[in-house]
Amino acid sequence: MPGAPSWYAASARGVRARPRLEGRIVADACVIGGGYTGLSAALHLAERGYDVVLLEAEQVGWGAAGRNGGQVGSGQRRDEGELTQRFGLEMARRLWMLGEEAKALVRERVARHAIDCDPRNGQLITAARAADAVALRRRPERLARDFGYDAMRWIPPGELPAMLASRIFHGALLDAGALHLHPLNYALGLALAAEAAGVRIFEHSAALGYAPGAPLTVRTGTGEVAARCLVLGCDGYLGRLEPRIAAHIMPINNFIVATAPLGAAGARALIRDDVCVHDTRFVVNYFRLTADHRLLFGGGENYRRGFPPDIAAFVRPYLLRVFPQLAGVGIDYAWGGALGISRTRLPHLGRLGANVYFAQGFSGHGISIGSLAGQLIAEAVAGETGRFDLMARLPAPAWPGGTLLRWPLLVLGMLYYALRDRL
Template sequence: MTDAAGYPANSYYVATANGIEPVSPLMGDEKADVCIIGAGYTGLSAAIHLAERGYAVTLLEAERVGFGASGRNGGQLGTGQRHDQETLEKELGDEWAARLWELAKDSVATVKGLIERHDIQCDLKPGVLHAAWKKGDAEWLKEEAAHMQDKYGYDQIRYVPRDEIRDMVDTDRYWGGNLDMGGAHLHPLNYALGLARAARSLGVTIHEQSRVVDISHTDPAIVKTDKGSVTAPHVVLACNGYLGKLEPRVAGMIMPINNFIVATEPLSEADARKLIRDDVCVQDTKFVIDYYRLSADNRLLFGGGENYSPNFPKDIAGFVRKPMSLAFPQFKDIRIDYAWGGTLAITLKRMPHFGRLAPNLIYAHGYSGQGINMATLGGKLVAEAVAGQAERFDWMANLKTPKFPGGTLLRYPGLVAGMLWYAMKDRLPG
């Protein structure tokens, strides 16, 4: 369900959005150096970085800027890749893992740099707390913090023991955690809208409500909507969970899934500080994670629960209240003022999927819940690749991304079975 402006209804982010622009659909035929499909973080970042290099860019969006996961997510700006560095070292070797860490560092710096450079008002605040849901999780979090400090010289992360984490977050559910002050949290839709304003200021043409229906396999390519076309030597696919059937050659590499968030009534300043003492964002170690933070007006923004169908639950507030009440029993009856959901794309290995379908057709998607930093970086790497500087793009593109078993038609049953298994494990002691 959408509101009159074409954005998701009952979203706190939409209710507090800064400066939504009037819609300007594509009408007729245009030419550009690069045509980007999708106005989320990947597409907007690519547009900015390409325009800064002197390219004429047209960006086509089927709905509104930030309509998808970019305007609906939990607002947590992580500092790493989707996998921890020790896992990447075991799978890829130390050299490749170190390259991916350098990219991850650049991803956070790029987000913060764009916000500062373009004066994007998006409530950016420091700190991410990764909390151990199970006793056994606390030990590997402690090892992770030590590993990042010792091997990578990363001094912004530290382990928080159980007695201290109880002072930081008003729950007894956690056994410890890692506090990463290099990470941050922000208002995700206002970040996307700010990126769009920055892109327009650099000369990028953005057409909303302009769904692409066909991309020709020619050079230059012709990108068609139902009311016009864009002819361009380069095309960028930046659709993520909303790719649909537009490009079957990569659709089977990603799986759209839905996640849900609520915003409670505003808390008093004293209650907000008691709930999350240092105003950091929090995520736990469950497979189907809970993630939450305080808004600028002291609401608890709590995300939890997933589903794997095209439809959202009829009662999103009730759906999310269950995991929220497990973490915070004292809030089981708190008033919920906003409840919404969004679709993201995961890959089988939970690492982003970058690549080329032709010399002039490039894509980046599948951020698997790590989208604010990695999608922003994805757009920057896409711009580098279009400009002929593809080394860093290829570090990501060379990651092996298998198709989901069964392709786009049969992938859901296997995913649901797997998710149910991990959800059951979340409930077991350990």
């Protein structure tokens, strides 16, 4: 079973057993990490004619790619207003357009490789507080005027209950241009496409370290890869592999449950149009229906190294706050995963020396931006550095305290904001 004991693992399609790396092999490019970043980089590189080896410590999709909420939002993780304030309108437009390209890339990959991952359109962004509603209401006009995006509209509080069977929200934005999908099946489909393009994928082959150079050498427990360039796509699972980038992201644990099947009518009674939903809280609640009519609900996170012993009991209060009518419904699956959060919530792309590329810190927006990051890395390896450099120039400050002290400082900060959610 790939990944965690999740509903995704239980409904996975395209699972393959892949060999462990044994002995020494040579390639043009070595990619570490079988999530969206690594798989997308490997696929794009192979399509450009590079001989690519991908090393995955566990199985393809074992990391956040196989555990996440499956929501593919528009633009970047930071909204266009925040981007404009921080970088000016022109740069905000370029970043927004890259985010849109990332979303289109996901759709294009799913279509081109016939990836069986139940893609469905539409996302509601619900206002958790009245003040959030004021900010959300401004977005459709600004997006249409300054960003040429006209797929968002405001749903007033009075109209929302017909679309979403919850009374706690102060209206919502409906983004018809966003989508949701089965994230593990998307990753598994990318892996099959990469292999069809010639990528050699090794599982249970954790990279233990690498010696820089040209070629550089990546070492696993049972083999090594000599390659002209290296791609690091490990995000929240990077560990100690590359200390120079570790302090720039904070791995945070986030949790999801899947209810017992509710039946087609029961499921649609909760979310009429089968769109995905997330709210505006700092610790976001996010939810959607599955193809077999369950509610998949993400809520709550922790800032420790381990998961709570009973994840279902941990998430249930968040679920019941949104849908108290589900008090008697069972929870069939509960799981968690780690995602890399950057301080700016913008992705952290870059290069170490001449031939080591990395992308991480997608901060909850990694299905699309991770997929795009893989493409940008492949472009940069091929010498087309413009778009990669644009993203690599984004500020990516290290978390205070570096790799050693970032945890206690983060816990303090996060608890403060989580407390504000409750007030």
